[in-house]
Amino acid sequence: MNVRLLLILLFGLSTLAGGAMGETQNDALLAQLSARSQAIQSLEGKFQQQKTIAVLPVPLNSNGRFSFEQGKEVVWETLVPVQSRLTLTPGGISFADAKGEQKTPAQAQQAGAEIVAKIFMGVIAGELDSLQDYFTLSATGTASDWQIQLVPRSANLSAYITRIELRGGQYTEHLDIAEANGDKTYIVFTTDKVVPKTAAQAQP
């Protein structure tokens, strides 16, 4: 495949010359939040998702559970109205439907989904550093009441995603995604159980 075409098709790719990490004072807040999510060993909870689709009068509601284990996996399990379980690991993604059947997306689609998954994993696990690859991050508020705006760095990613917003206190409580096609997704997290890293894990 032609290299230039390859770069375009991997729509997440941008031409950012040197990461250009944010230079404002909210760096301190981002660093603090990043350190805090790094200190978590595992976390689990429930989510409520509302999706509004541009032409549909009614929003699509769903809910389920999520869990996250530092450096290992993120599980996103939708329970209502359809059952599905999505597992993201650094090695890849797997998706199982209600009957527990593994659905392997067509290989080509997987490549696209992997980038979406990487962004998703970064949001859930609070891996702010990996999000920096795709978005410009800006944080406002305090460590106990904060919000982070994610704006795509590249025009190619902006063709799909307009903006992502994360809000929270101790943990992430809200995730709002605005897509370029007009669809919006609002997710509310309720964190049930948090296991902090032990001293040994914190210092590898």
Next chain:
Amino acid sequence: MTQGTVVQERKKLNRIYALVWLLVLCACAIFCAREVTTAKPFHSNLLELLPRDERNPVLHELSVLLASRFQDKLLVLVRSDDPAQGIEQARDLQARLLASSRLAAVQPGEGLQQELLDLYRPFSQQLLSAHSRAQLQSHSPAELADGAYRELFNPVAAPRPFGFAEDPFNLGGQWLTSFVPQLKMQEYQGFPLVEADSQRWLLVTARLNDSPFDVAVQQDVTGAVQAFRAHWPQAQLLTSGMIFHAAAGTEQATNEINTVGLGSTIGIIALVLLVFRRITPLVAVMLTMTSAYMLALTVSLLVFGRIHIITLAFGSTLLGVAGDYVLHFLVGSQREGSGLAARHHLRYAMAIGALTGMGAYLLQFATPFPGLQQMAVFCSAGIFGAWMTVLALAPYYKVTPATQHMPLIAAGWFFRIGQGFYRPFWAHRRWVGAALVVLLAVALLAIVRGGVNDAVINLNTSPKALLSSEQQVQQILQQPSVSQFFYIEADSPEQLLVRAQQLNERLAGLNQDGLRWQSLAQYLPSAAQQTADRQLVADKLYGEQGALALLCQKLGTQCQPPTLNQQILTPAAFDASALAELLPPMQEQGSGWRTLVTVSGHIQSGSLGAVANQVEGVTLVNQTDDLSQLLGRYRTSVSELLAVTLLLLAIGLTLRYRHHSWRMLVPLMLAMTVALGVAAVEGITLFHVMALLLVIGIGLDTAVFYTEGGFTPESWLASSLACGTSILAFGLLSLSAVPVLHQFGLIILVGILGCWLLTPLFFRPAAQPGSAPVFQPAPPAAES
């Protein structure tokens, strides 16, 4: 007219001639200096040395276009198993490369994604990826509705570029994601991070603003990479791009020119000083060589405009050949006592020598290899220059009585060595004859055993490490193969796309893991396909009991199916988009249309060839094989040319020298056979056979000398000097790492060495050495 006025006239003519020659040389010097500084005529583009594929010019054009995409960029993979560490190296390398104004960053197309969306948007309901088409065909509307419903809740669903209203089943998203390569590639801090065989690499790219064969760009790139390697000695790099090969070619050729040029210059200076022990002959030799080289360069620049560096390297051997004329002249002047007399005495010999030499080189001009044509013109012009220089300078070369006998003393001394060497051989004619027969047999055996070698690698100028690095990058990034691809012909664009689509299906049917291909039809389905897909979509998704109605029931809402476009995405509209230039081209030629389908990854020629046979109008092109066959064909035709030349030569010599002609032919043929036998160790190539043509030219001179004068101090000295300088030049060339140069050098080295040493065996001097022509019967070596 009195004797005096004739002499005056002669002197005047000589002066005018010398003046004209001087003016021509000055003009040449000014022209070369201007060309070299402004036009930068030297390049190292191997493709320009290769013959055009005479059977299919369109195919040639398309493959050149394909190759040109490989030319204007460079790719470097930086091993980064730990990307956090590798990124520093990648950034540093990119910064070093982009510091050059001749290189620019590869823009992954800011906004091009948007252009892609705009191009496909109006046709989103009739462009189906193979996967979605299969889904629609094999599932009921209920199943499709269920799948789409679930997809709405899937957090990592394919992106929905066109929204629910326009494209409720996200056919557009599936269409676009079907293009994404099956490469494990992601972005890491602005650099693509590729994973292959559990190794991770960061990709650094740059685009060349100038041709990769421009020496200035080559210096910038190699300079940046060298500085990078010095700074990161532990870094592991893989490079790809014509620029690296071109730079290696330039470096290689520069080294060759320096070695061959310097080596033969020093050798010739040493020989001249040893024999003549004076500065004036040396000045004459140097002047002749400079003029020869200058004229050769001028004529080549005028004829070709641009000159390949290999031509220059081969041209350096011209120094040795050009030296012959002036050496003959100098030896003659010593004997005759003045340059003018020597010129008069040698005028026919020099004319015949120069014309046959030029003829031998110009035979190569008849071959369709542009590289050899360049060498032919370069060397013929050089020989002409040397000849003319000797003619112009002759009246001004004075031999004083004091110095006249010195070289003859040297010749006498050298003659005694020669005599001492050959006396035992002359004494045991039978043994020598038998030994020569054995030598001939061994050489013939080596030729038969060695066989032929038409591998394209003979044309290569890149070091092995560079080639292997190139291959690894091609493999890791799944770059399309430049040497193997499908070629599709059709009467109309529509038929072309239909055939390309059929080929796609067959290729998919192969189910070969690791085989990938890129075809226009993947991005632009034929009108028939678009119409059929639109019908499928209308039936399965938007009918009364279609999937959309069922989906909207589930969603508890009313919804309208999108309006289907009645138009077709046409090749013309597609061609106007920015995407077209990134894909295999589609070209109109006469009444027909042509395109290429590139393949990458793990290529099995056998099964691809079988696939090509199944679809009408499709051929699998294997450029490597084609070129190899071409080399084989030319090897055969040059061999025939060689045979005809030898036959004509035998007839000519027999007419002139009667029954003594075998004495000239046998050593020449023997030397040629031995040379070919030595070369056959690596398989006989086209270039070996071509070099034999040159051996005839140079080797025959030696035999003519002995036939005309017998084995005398002068003939032995002149032949040794002439052969010695050529042996020196071509011997150095045979050490070349460039296969073409090595093959030329080896044949000529062994061939001339053979002629020099074998010919005297057949010319046993009469009782008094130095007396008139000696045609003594010698052992009939080849016939015994």
